[in-house]
Amino acid sequence: MRQLILTFLLAAFISLKAQTSSNPTTTELVMSMSQRSLVMPGYLTELKALVAQQAYIFWKEGNVEPYVSHLNVYQALYEANKYLGYDSIRGLAYNQVGFHSNTVTSVVFGADPDSYYSSSTDGKIYKWSMSDPQKIPKTVYASDKIIQSIEMSNDGKILMAIFYQKGLALIPTEKNQQEDLGVLEDPQPVQTATFIPGERRYLSVTKAGDLILKGFNAQAENVGKTALKVNQLKVDEQDGTIYAGTDQGVLEAWEKPYEVKESPIEDIMENWRKQSYFGYELGSFAIKCLDISPDGNTLAIGRDRGDVILWDIPNKQLIRIISGHQSTVTDIQYNAKGDLLLTTSRDGTARIWDLTDSRKLPIILDDHDDWVFTGSFDPSGTKIITGGADEYIRTWPIDPAYFAFRICAMIDRNLTKEEWNEFVGSEIAYEITCGE
The missing domain is CATH 2.130.10.10 (YVTN repeat-like/Quinoprotein amine dehydrogenase)
Incomplete structure (x- = not known):
């Protein structure tokens, strides 16, 4: 009986440790992708937006630390939206x-x-x-x-x-x-x-x-x-x-x-x-x-x-x-x-x-x-x-959901496999960012 209890506690500890260690990984990924989207030049408009959008998806669906990453996600989505539909004649971004x-x-x-x-x-x-x-x-x-x-x-x-x-x-x-x-x-x-x-x-x-x-x-x-x-x-x-x-x-x-x-x-x-x-x-x-x-x-x-x-x-x-x-x-x-x-x-x-x-x-x-x-x-x-x-x-x-919706409404492509491997990672299964 004692051995059974020890085995159960050890399994619970390993499970908890695995869950705890997975949290920073998702958080770090979201923050890294958001930052990489932010520093990406504006002429890479679609790629900039898709990286920000995929970071948002991980943020919404993953077990992510909430107190820091929401700021990174918002800023990346906003910056990407600013260049989508940019009025080059009048020099106006969408929200000006x-x-x-x-x-x-x-x-x-x-x-x-x-x-x-x-x-x-x-x-x-x-x-x-x-x-x-x-x-x-x-x-x-x-x-x-x-x-x-x-x-x-x-x-x-x-x-x-x-x-x-x-x-x-x-x-x-x-x-x-x-x-x-x-x-x-x-x-x-x-x-x-x-x-x-x-x-x-x-x-x-x-x-x-x-x-x-x-x-x-x-x-x-x-x-x-x-x-x-x-x-x-x-x-x-x-x-x-x-x-x-x-x-x-x-x-x-x-x-x-x-x-x-x-x-x-x-x-x-x-x-x-x-x-x-x-x-x-x-x-x-x-x-x-x-x-x-x-x-x-x-x-x-x-x-x-x-x-x-x-x-x-x-x-x-x-x-x-x-x-x-x-x-x-x-x-x-x-x-x-x-x-x-x-x-x-x-x-x-x-x-x-x-x-x-x-x-x-x-x-x-x-x-x-x-x-x-x-x-x-x-x-x-x-x-x-x-x-x-x-x-x-x-x-x-x-709400950053507005930015996310606008990105997928204005872009008719997804990340390529090569772009996914570069900005997300080959160890994470590829998925569609903006639907078929």
Whole structure:
């Protein structure tokens, strides 16, 4: 009996050892093939794509370590797709939608899930089609002012263009509203502004630091005051709390009922949770952008340091810090489920972070040629749009399965036996990569 138990345990150990040792082999193969596809020159378009596609197949079907290889697979598939159907006349890869004549500062979606809007320092706002990305965009607004950013009202009917030192404008998105209302301009210079969720009012921070509520037919109301420079405002849809990200690295907040409170930086800790105002020093790095999770429990804070702070709203405390960017985080957004976080940066990349598993590396989107200033999930949550200082707007599918499908739809051959032996290995049985 004892001998039988020992024999069983030995067999189990050998089996476990074999399974364990096979995992790195598949992982290493996937990563090696992905890297070889990435470094392959663009003129070997089909071979580049087929190697990336076969690596994806091994990744999906094999027992592969998930925390590293998904990034390699995504980048290889993307790079291969970039050269499939490349527009050599206009010099556009498949995901380059088009461009402004200057820096792209914001992209936002409205009521129509097939359309989105972009703004630029060239003073123009364009409306683009998701289903027909090469369609010439419609000019929604044009001026000689530098557009710092744009925001969309909750109902998707009003665009707010925030100008650099020139106030702001409210622009109806529907043609009949444009004809009836026209463009409403507020000439008072502001640091930044945002819409109040569910209301036809907006909140702005004046150059003097006054937080002012205004509306189409409502009297202006002073609801707070700050001594700090505010880069972005965010209003909590659930309780109306106003959050301000400041250049001094302080997160400020005004809770309802709003009261006018001074907030000099030296009094931040003393004022903590007094009445309707609180402020919290998060270090000396400027807070550039904010977003609130769909469940209202977490505030994502993008900093000049290149990291993101996740802030527990109910408990008013730090959850964790996400690091990865090499320069300022310029924009930040949760997806509709709240499990993904999109960040853009002056390091020239956008990144998609999986918030359900901190060990998982982000997907890095690095094809912009300059600072990336803006990014947004589309309403379906399957794509993102980015724009930046290279003047281009780009679209990025989130699921690598889209890239894999596109490769096999555009290529009518498979790896040859010789190519298989070189890039996969003769010890692995040959298989068809893209069907018969």
